[in-house]
Amino acid sequence: MLKVFKFSLLLYVFVAKFAWAAAPASVGLHLSFEQRLALTYALLAQGESSENKHEILERAKAYFQDVYKQEVQEVKVKNFDEFLRLHKGSWPSTHSVALDVELIEKQGPQAMKIFVSESPRVQKQIDQYLEWQQEQLKSMAEKQSGGEPVDIEKMAGQALALLQNPEAQKIAENWALQESEALLADRMKELDRVGEKIAQNGFAQQQDATMRIFMETMFSEYYSRLTPASKKLIVSSYLGGDLLISDMKKFEIMVQNSGPQLQKLLQVVARQADLGPEMLEVFRALENSVRPVPWVQVEQIVNKEHGNYKFIYFERKALGVGTMAQVHRAKILLDGKRHDVVVRFIKPGIVDRVQEDKLILTEVAKILDANPEFRKTGAPKLTPIIEDITSTVTAELSQEDTIRRQKLAKTRYDSTVLMKTRDYKNFIEFNVPRIYEPTGESNLMVQEMVIGRKLDKEVALYKEVAPEMKKAVIENMAKLWANEVMFGGGFYHSDLHQGNFMMNVTDPKIRLHILDFGMGGVIAESMQRQVMVLGAGTELLNAELIARAFWNLSDKERNAVNQTQLQSLVTERIRRIKAGAEANTSLEHWTAFAMDNGLKLPYEFVSLNRGIVIVNKLLADAGSTLTVTSMMKSYAIAHPAMVYQKLVIEEKMSRADLVKLGWGEMKTLLFGAKDKPATVVPAISLRCEGVFL
Structure with a gap:
């Protein structure tokens, strides 16, 4: 029992601070498997009721008592990297700290290990590292105690007297647990501080005021609103890595363990915003460094299929990991033939994270929508955008x-x-x-x-x-x-x-x-027509066409404005654009304007707009001068009868408007050169968001 108590005491001191002494950059300060597990029990107890804390403590005691009953293993290693890997052990790394501990307990206790190497050089590296690690414990303990030297052995010896009777033993155990909890609670609060620090320093030089205010507010507010379970997951990820990492690396772990809607939002930001190199790397890593579902859970999912597929091979390592889903390489037997396949499944626990993100991001969106400085930038209201992102993510769950x-x-x-x-x-x-x-x-x-x-x-x-x-x-x-x-x-x-x-x-x-x-x-054929009309209206700055198309696209029963009010709002915005008071005339900004003013637009339309922006970004990154707009215009000119039918016959758009749009070629194809008017308005420079062309 003394060993268990000394172990808990040592670990409680260990997490007092994560960064004071300088570890070798290529190694870092890493917990052993047993150290991490002891801390994780304390992390699991954080914020729980007294009964639950007692139950968790009993589980921890039972596990480590079984560990100490086993004979210590001598493990031979060839190099330092092998030592460090085995020292850290294999952690489940599921979507839940509670599930991590449960799976470890099911696997049974592992014997303590002593690492040896036939190479004197490697053995010296191992011994020096373990000695250095112990020095860090003492140093951190002194910092926590206000600079006074702490004699761990003396404290453990004093504890021995307490452990002679059951009541004193309970007092000592509860003290160790409470102290560990307090320190882990501080680590959880540190998430808020890191978020605020990154928000203040990481975006201070951002030239785009809209993006600067958005990012500062998002990272100041988001992590402080996470549930305890989600914060515990982030702290657990800290415990599995180098404890002396920089704030930016801590922030990267926070982002990688955030909810799906925020991750989707940051992926879009990484593709579009002008960010610093460090921040851009953090966001772009989301597409390649998302936390995978561990094999133990994957195996459970596959075993529940009850013969839907006859797998003759299933690769344990994930082929790809996304925000919502994960894929693995496999082989199936079908009709007597082998087929190489990729297996995709929705990640366990993601539904709860979707709901959590919805609540948090809705609150943050309200803060931004009420920020006068943010509204002055001309940015769209974020509440409808968050609703759209949540709808998109929810759709992916199916x-x-x-x-x-x-x-x-x-x-x-x-x-x-x-x-x-x-x-x-x-x-x-x-x-x-x-x-x-x-x-x-x-x-x-x-x-x-x-x-x-x-x-x-x-x-x-x-x-x-x-x-x-x-x-x-x-x-x-x-x-x-x-x-x-x-x-x-x-x-x-x-x-x-x-x-x-x-x-x-x-x-x-x-x-x-x-x-x-x-x-x-x-999108239905009727929506195709309305998108064409809307594109024409935004290109011509024609209030009637814009208002009509938006109204026909919208859910009329849920709109906060009527059609007359909408046209008045559109007319006023066009006046401001022509006067130079507004510069954002793209379809994307017109859509945001409509949603800001209470128009309820269908998911398909908003999702299509997102798709257009992403395709245009691909084209620009490839060095192309083409846009979705110009491609659609070329196709329209090549098929004049179809487009004329949709816009002029069905949507009552004038032939003159077609000419104003620069579609004189289409008029020639439809009616012949003799019908060409004497004066043709030159083609307007087309924008990538004008999706009707």
């Missing part, structure tokens, strides 16, 4: 809907086109992976495995022979996307960033695989 969208996408996107550049030409084969149907109800999405790399990595291999390959590939994919959404069946992928497609260059063709249909949908 595996069935994702499967349905992917099946539909295969009928719309699978095609082959000829790609030409000045130096290179080849066929591009667009492919959406095939879905393998389950035999019954399933929580898995099983699709064919495709081979390829991310775009930038693949085109880098051919930069000498085909320097314009990236631009040409993106332009062809964007044309496919744009033509389908406005002039085809209306299907769209609304999250087509580089992480959601893979490319494989071969001699006969380039294969481009389009992935992840968790976000997307179909």
